[in-house]
Amino acid sequence: MKHPLESLMTAAGILLMAFLSCLLLPAPSLGLTLAQKLVATFHFMDLNQFYTVLFCVWFLALGAIEYLVVRYVWRRWFSLAD
Numbered sequence: 832m833k834h835p836l837e838s839l840m841t842a843a844g845i846l847l848m849a850f851l852s853c854l855l856l857p858a859p860s861l862g863l864t865l866a867q868k869l870v871a872t873f874h875f876m877d878l879n880q881f882y883t884v885l886f887c888v889w890f891l892a893l894g895a896i897e898y899l900v901v902r903y904v905w906r907r908w909f910s911l912a913d
Contacts, residue, residue, distance in 0.1 A: 848897035
């Protein structure tokens with residue numbers, strides 16, 4: 832049986848973890864030579880475009896991990912089913 836507030840708590844937990852990850856977790860910072868090499872490899876226009884894509888992928892990966900953690904915790908400790 833699903834808890835009646837599971838959907839709301841999952842969404843709220845994801846939003847809270849996203850705020851925390853944006854504020855507390857360090858974003859990747861590459862050296863200038865490695866960043867320029869990756870810009871040339873992936874055919875980006877400049878470093879700004881590269882770091883925009885890098886940060887989007889970084890926070891998307893963190894969000895997916897956080898979603899799985901929040902879902903596991905919710906189902907492990909707050910589930911109504913035995």
